[in-house]
Amino acid sequence: MIDEDGLPVRGLPAERVLEEVRALRGGDRPTHGGRLFALVFDPAVPGLDALTASAHAESAHVNGLDPTAFPSLVAMENALVGAAARLLGGGPGTDAPEVVGAVTSGGTESLILAVKTARDAHPEIAEPRIVVPATAHAAFAKAGHYLRVAVDMVPVSAETLRPDPAAVAAAIRPETVLVGASAPGYAHGVIDPVAEIAAVAADAGVRCHVDACFGGWTLPWLRRLGEPVPAFDFALPGVTSISVDLHKYAYAPKGVSILLHRDPELRKPQYFAHADWPGYTMINPVIASTRSGGPIAAAYATLRHLGEDGYLRLAAATRDAVNGLADAVRATPGLRLLAEPESTVICVAATDPELDLFVLVDELDARGWHTQPQLAYAGLPRNVHLSVTASVAPLVAGFGADLADAVAATRAAGPVRLPAELLALARSLTPEGLTPDLVAGLTAGLGVGSGDAADDASPALVPSRMAVVNTLLEAAPAALRERLLVEFVGLMQRPTWSRH
Numbered sequence: 001m002i003d004e005d006g007l008p009v010r011g012l013p014a015e016r017v018l019e020e021v022r023a024l025r026g027g028d029r030p031t032h033g034g035r036l037f038a039l040v041f042d043p044a045v046p047g048l049d050a051l052t053a054s055a056h057a058e059s060a061h062v063n064g065l066d067p068t069a070f071p072s073l074v075a076m077e078n079a080l081v082g083a084a085a086r087l088l089g090g091g092p093g094t095d096a097p098e099v100v101g102a103v104t105s106g107g108t109e110s111l112i113l114a115v116k117t118a119r120d121a122h123p124e125i126a127e128p129r130i131v132v133p134a135t136a137h138a139a140f141a142k143a144g145h146y147l148r149v150a151v152d153m154v155p156v157s158a159e160t161l162r163p164d165p166a167a168v169a170a171a172i173r174p175e176t177v178l179v180g181a182s183a184p185g186y187a188h189g190v191i192d193p194v195a196e197i198a199a200v201a202a203d204a205g206v207r208c209h210v211d212a213c214f215g216g217w218t219l220p221w222l223r224r225l226g227e228p229v230p231a232f233d234f235a236l237p238g239v240t241s242i243s244v245d246l247h248k249y250a251y252a253p254k255g256v257s258i259l260l261h262r263d264p265e266l267r268k269p270q271y272f273a274h275a276d277w278p279g280y281t282m283i284n285p286v287i288a289s290t291r292s293g294g295p296i297a298a299a300y301a302t303l304r305h306l307g308e309d310g311y312l313r314l315a316a317a318t319r320d321a322v323n324g325l326a327d328a329v330r331a332t333p334g335l336r337l338l339a340e341p342e343s344t345v346i347c348v349a350a351t352d353p354e355l356d357l358f359v360l361v362d363e364l365d366a367r368g369w370h371t372q373p374q375l376a377y378a379g380l381p382r383n384v385h386l387s388v389t390a391s392v393a394p395l396v397a398g399f400g401a402d403l404a405d406a407v408a409a410t411r412a413a414g415p416v417r418l419p420a421e422l423l424a425l426a427r428s429l430t431p432e433g434l435t436p437d438l439v440a441g442l443t444a445g446l447g448v449g450s451g452d453a454a455d456d457a458s459p460a461l462v463p464s465r466m467a468v469v470n471t472l473l474e475a476a477p478a479a480l481r482e483r484l485l486v487e488f489v490g491l492m493q494r495p496t497w498s499r500h
Helices: 014-025 048-059 071-087 107-120 138-147 165-171 194-203 219-224 264-270 294-330 357-366 390-413 420-428 436-445 467-475 478-492
Strands: 100-104 129-133 150-154 176-182 207-211 241-245 257-261 272-274 282-284 335-337 345-350 372-374 383-387
Touching: 048 071, 048 294, 071 100, 071 257, 071 294, 100 107, 100 264, 107 138, 107 176, 107 207, 107 241, 107 257, 107 264, 129 138, 129 165, 138 150, 150 165, 165 194, 176 194, 194 207, 219 294, 257 264, 294 335, 294 345, 294 390, 345 357, 357 372, 357 383, 357 390, 357 467, 420 467, 436 478, 467 478
Parallel strands: 129 150, 129 176, 176 207, 207 241
Antiparallel strands: 100 257, 241 257, 272 282, 335 345, 345 383, 372 383
C-alpha cells in the first residue's frame, strides 16, 4: 500500500520510486504471456519491448506542437501514415493515390476527428447527424456527445450481427454528414458489409468512415495469407476515411492510432487554427496541442523492426490461435460461437440457459485466463469476448483444458440469482434517483469497496469475482447502468487522503 500522496516533502531515491511503481503494478492484469484477452496486444516478440522503450525515451520530450522545431516527428508521422495508407488500399498506383492522414492518441480520438471533419465540412447543416450500425464502437456515440451530433443507430441481425444496407440507406437524412461501418466490429469481430454501406453513402453524397481501428492492421495480412477477407478499405470508391490503431495489431505501445482521408481536401476541416490572440498562432491537426514524440517514435520503431514479413508471421500465428480456440469452444458442451471467426475475435455464447457465462468468466479468471464479459443487448445474448493475439498460439491446448474444467465448475456453482427486491430496485431506479450514498451502499453490498486492495481494513475496489455485479448491471436499463458506473468510477478516482 502507498501511504503518501504523489508529492512527498522530501524527494525519494530513484530506486525507491521504481519499487513503488512495481508494487502498484503487482495488482494489475498481466500485459504479456497471452492470458489477457482484452485491452492489451502482445506479439511475444523477444526484444521488442526494449526497442520500443528506447525509441520512446529518445523522443519522449519532443513536442509535436511545432513541427518546424522537431522535423524528426514529422518524418516519423509521415512514415506511419504512408505505411497505413499503402496497407489499406491507398497510395501510388491505386484508385486513392492522394491518401493523407494524421497520428492520434487512439481510436476514440480518430473517430471523434472523423466525425468532426464530416460535420465541419457542412457548416450549413444546423443539426448534423451520423448513421452507424448498433454494433459500431461506442466512440461514435462519444463523438456525437462531444460534438453535438445526433447518432442514428441501425439495428443488426441477431443471426448475422450485421446491419442491412437497405436499412442504412433508409436512415440517411438530409442532415446526415457521415455513415460509419466497422471492419470488424469490436464486440463480435464481424465485418460489416462495407462495400454496400459505402455505396449507399456515396449515392446519398455522404462521407463513409470505416472504423478499422481493431482490424485494419490485421485483415490485410490475413488476406495475403489466403483468408477470404471482403473489401473494406480505399479500394472501395465510397470509402472516404479509415481509422486504424497501431497499438492494437501493429503491436506498438499505447497510444497510437492513424486517421486516413481519401484526399487532402477531405482532411482540411480536421485542422484547428487560431491566430486571434497575442501568443503564437496555434495550428493543430488533431485534438491535442502538445504531443509527446515518444509514442510515435515507439510505433515507428515497431513497424521498422517487424516489417512485412514479421507481420505476416504474426498474422499466421494469430489465425492459428483463433482457429484453435474456436475448436475448443465447439468441443465444449453448453457453449457455442456467437459468430464464426472472421478476424481475431472469439465470441462465446451459451446453449444451456443454466450455464451462467458471468460465472464462467470468473472461473476462467481463477485459472489465469482474463476474458471480457459482454452484457445482453437488444436481442443479442450475453457473451464472452476474447481478443486473440499472436502470443496465445502456444497456449491453445492449455486453454481448451481449462475451459472444460471452468465449465464444469460453473455448472456446479449454478447461475447467479439476485434477490427479487434487488432486481426490482435495478429495474425501477432512474438515473436521477441515484445519489452517491446510494451507489456507495449498493457497491458495498456487492462486495465492491472504496478502499485500497492492499489495505486489509477495507475491501478491494474491484472484487475477485464479478458475476453478481455483471448480473445486476445486465438487469439495469442502459441509462441507469451508465449512471451507476459513472458514480462507481468517481468513487475509485479520488486521492488517497479523501478515502479515509
